[in-house]
Amino acid sequence: MTTRLYTHHIYLEHLMPAGHPERPDRLRAIETVLAHDVFAPLVRVEAPRADEQAVLLAHPESHLMHVKRQIPEEGLARIDADTSASPKSWEAALTAVGAALAAVDDVMTERADNVFVAARPPGHHAEATRAMGFCLFNNAAIAARHAQKHYDVERVAIVDWDVHHGNGTQDIFWNDRSVLYCSTHQMPLYPGTGAKDETGAGNIVNAPLSAGDDGEDFREAMRSRILPAIDDFRPDLIIVSAGFDAHRRDPLAEINLDERDFDWATAQLMERADHWCDNRLVSLLEGGYDLEGLGLSVAAHVGRLMKG
Numbered sequence: 001m002t003t004r005l006y007t008h009h010i011y012l013e014h015l016m017p018a019g020h021p022e023r024p025d026r027l028r029a030i031e032t033v034l035a036h037d038v039f040a041p042l043v044r045v046e047a048p049r050a051d052e053q054a055v056l057l058a059h060p061e062s063h064l065m066h067v068k069r070q071i072p073e074e075g076l077a078r079i080d081a082d083t084s085a086s087p088k089s090w091e092a093a094l095t096a097v098g099a100a101l102a103a104v105d106d107v108m109t110e111r112a113d114n115v116f117v118a119a120r121p122p123g124h125h126a127e128a129t130r131a132m133g134f135c136l137f138n139n140a141a142i143a144a145r146h147a148q149k150h151y152d153v154e155r156v157a158i159v160d161w162d163v164h165h166g167n168g169t170q171d172i173f174w175n176d177r178s179v180l181y182c183s184t185h186q187m188p189l190y191p192g193t194g195a196k197d198e199t200g201a202g203n204i205v206n207a208p209l210s211a212g213d214d215g216e217d218f219r220e221a222m223r224s225r226i227l228p229a230i231d232d233f234r235p236d237l238i239i240v241s242a243g244f245d246a247h248r249r250d251p252l253a254e255i256n257l258d259e260r261d262f263d264w265a266t267a268q269l270m271e272r273a274d275h276w277c278d279n280r281l282v283s284l285l286e287g288g289y290d291l292e293g294l295g296l297s298v299a300a301h302v303g304r305l306m307k308g
Contacts, residue, residue: 001279001308004106005034006099007118008047013088014120017076020084021252021289022120022134029291030118033299042306043112047099047119054097055137057145058172063129067093067136080132093121093136100143100284107237107280108151114273114281114305116242118298122286124166124241125191133164133191139284140241141172144179147237154178157235157272159226160185161218161265162243162286163253165194165206169241174200180233182226184209184218186246186253205229209246211254215261218246222265230272238273238281240266244288244297252289259293259300266304281305 012024034042055064070079071090078084096119103115123140125133140158147153158173160166160183170193173179180203185194187208194206207221230238244262246255266283273281283305288294 001113001306003306004043004045004112004115006045006047008095010092010095011120014092015086016084025291026294027118029295030298033295047095048102049095050098050101058138058141059128067131083132083134096139097137097142100139101146103282104143104147107282113279116283116302118285124160124169124286126168127171138168138172140239141169143239153236155235156237157230157233158239159269160241162241163246163255164190166241167191167193170204177201177203182229184221186255209255214256218257218261227268234276237277238269240283241286242283243286244294247293247297249290249293259296262297263300263304266301
């Protein structure tokens with residue numbers, strides 16, 4: 001398997017207030033684990049910056065301009081209760097979008113079988129017209145629309161295993177049968193969405209977990225709801241919203257997964273990508289706030305992507 005990694009130093013310059021969990025050290029932890037010799041075959045590419053117009057694939061221009069106006073010339077600007085921006089946040093956000101687009105280009109043109117994007121800010125809480133939950137633009141949604149627009153992809157499956165429900169992705173694709181959105185997450189928990197009866201146009205599949213659930217509960221949710229939905233949908237491309245904050249060490253939730261569960265879930269999605277998508281799978285970093293848990297989980301995830 002050919003696996004590519006996209007990242008960029010600009011992501012470290014997207015700053016949050018002191019003590020904020022979504023901090024630059026997250027990417028430093030990932031860089032450290034991926035420096036191990038076992039990851040030497042990983043093809044590492046500097047992420048490109050997207051044109052502003054790419055954001056309009058999933059957001060209206062009013063949202064694009066609203067976020068742009070919030071970027072401060074110095075210091076920090078608060079966008080919502082837990083989401084801030086610094087002077088380099090605009091460039092970081094567009095480079096996160098650019099990495100997601102490049103990852104789709106890679107798998108659609110057979111430059112890679114799969115791609116992992118280690119970027120900040122994350123994206124899955126960004127609704128069509130609202131930045132929230134540490135997220136400015138919805139990277140996964142923009143990537144899906146890019147695949148449909150530029151490669152005539154008919155069906156995209158987005159699988160989100162971040163411990164917080166991806167309300168933004170659900171919002172953007174609520175009535176769109178060409179995109180399947182599947183999420184397993186803790187509930188109740190921020191942002192308060194993600195119940196089983198939230199089904200959109202039949203294209204939304206939520207498999208909520210409860211505080212204290214462990215790897216077996218997670219795997220059962222995947223086996224009983226998410227994996228069958230993918231097989232029924234027969235996607236042409238799989239995009240993973242890869243949050244690792246369901247790890248048992250994470251301070252923002254109460255799900256008890258470990259890196260073996262992320263390895264298993266990655267393998268399950270790779271089987272579907274092999275069966276339905278000619279191996280085309282793009283993974284985008286979302287959450288994960290304990291540095292050790294994040295590093296272990298990303299190592300397992302990327303290691304599995306490389307093994308095939």
